[in-house]
Amino acid sequence: MIIKSLENINLQEFTTCFNEAFSDYVVPFKVSPDYLAERFTGAGIQYNLSFGAFSQDEQVAFIMHGIEEHNDKKTAFDIGTGVIPKHRGERLVAQIYNHAIPILKQHNVQKCLLEVIQTNEKAIKAYSNLGFEIKRELVCFKGSIDFKPMAIHKKVCINTVSPNKFDWTMAHSFWDFAPSWEQSVQAILRNPHLYDVITIGKQDAVYGYAVINSKQGNVLQFGILKERRNQGLGHSLFHWIWKRHSVISINNVDKRDIKSIQFLKRIGLNVHVEQYEMEKIL
Numbered sequence: 001m002i003i004k005s006l007e008n009i010n011l012q013e014f015t016t017c018f019n020e021a022f023s024d025y026v027v028p029f030k031v032s033p034d035y036l037a038e039r040f041t042g043a044g045i046q047y048n049l050s051f052g053a054f055s056q057d058e059q060v061a062f063i064m065h066g067i068e069e070h071n072d073k074k075t076a077f078d079i080g081t082g083v084i085p086k087h088r089g090e091r092l093v094a095q096i097y098n099h100a101i102p103i104l105k106q107h108n109v110q111k112c113l114l115e116v117i118q119t120n121e122k123a124i125k126a127y128s129n130l131g132f133e134i135k136r137e138l139v140c141f142k143g144s145i146d147f148k149p150m151a152i153h154k155k156v157c158i159n160t161v162s163p164n165k166f167d168w169t170m171a172h173s174f175w176d177f178a179p180s181w182e183q184s185v186q187a188i189l190r191n192p193h194l195y196d197v198i199t200i201g202k203q204d205a206v207y208g209y210a211v212i213n214s215k216q217g218n219v220l221q222f223g224i225l226k227e228r229r230n231q232g233l234g235h236s237l238f239h240w241i242w243k244r245h246s247v248i249s250i251n252n253v254d255k256r257d258i259k260s261i262q263f264l265k266r267i268g269l270n271v272h273v274e275q276y277e278m279e280k281i282l
Contacts, residue, residue, distance in 0.1 A: 021082025217245025
């Protein structure tokens with residue numbers, strides 16, 4: 001078994017390995033090379049700091065790392081770890097991490113970060129054995145919105161703006177908790193053509209916003225100013241989104257954000273998956 005960086009990756013061949021590795025995943029899915037290219041761009045993947053295991057020139061396992069500052073530490077985020085079924089039980093993930101960590105340290109990476117579905121007990125145990133610790137819980141929602149007409153706020157304007165033209169310095173004022181890696185401002189700005197920023201307010205003031213995938217209806221970020229909450233603005237914002245996307249998904253709401261979770265349930269969305277965010281200091 002050879003472990004090496006993926007700096008010379010063939011994305012078509014890698015996609016075959018990726019799909020095989022996730023063919024029996026907790027939430028099964030199959031992807032295209034174009035999907036992975038967009039997702040990897042958004043996550044800030046550095047292929048020279050991503051690693052794979054190869055058996056007789058066949059890729060059988062991988063760990064893909066996005067690299068950027070996170071809470072003032074240079075961080076490697078594990079955007080995806082996979083092992084194809086016939087090579088499970090060989091501790092390949094541990095072997096790849098043991099190979100990768102000294103190299104990450106050489107590049108001044110200070111911590112590793114990842115997300116794992118809470119029901120994936122084998123993965124959680126494997127990461128815990130590697131020194132990862134749970135830092136927070138994340139809740140993912142999906143469904144169709146169920147609105148009552150009386151809930152719609154009518155005294156505001158809703159506008160669409162490109163992520164490149166939105167004033168991101170104000171975004172923190174809408175948050176109770178910071179977005180996770182793939183929902184971060186940096187991730188949005190790496191693929192601005194995929195997203196719209198929807199603002200709600202008056203001509204001279206923004207009271208709230210949401211960032212959505214223009215084609216799929218995935219909501220990456222949303223928030224209302226604290227002093228403007230409980231006025232129907234959130235309902236109006238999501239009603240606008242619902243009219244354009246019959247099914248909405250929202251990934252990685254911090255479980256401590258009780259008010260947002262209650263709001264999303266109240267408008268008809270269901271908990272789809274719950275995850276742990278895990279961290280290892282290098």
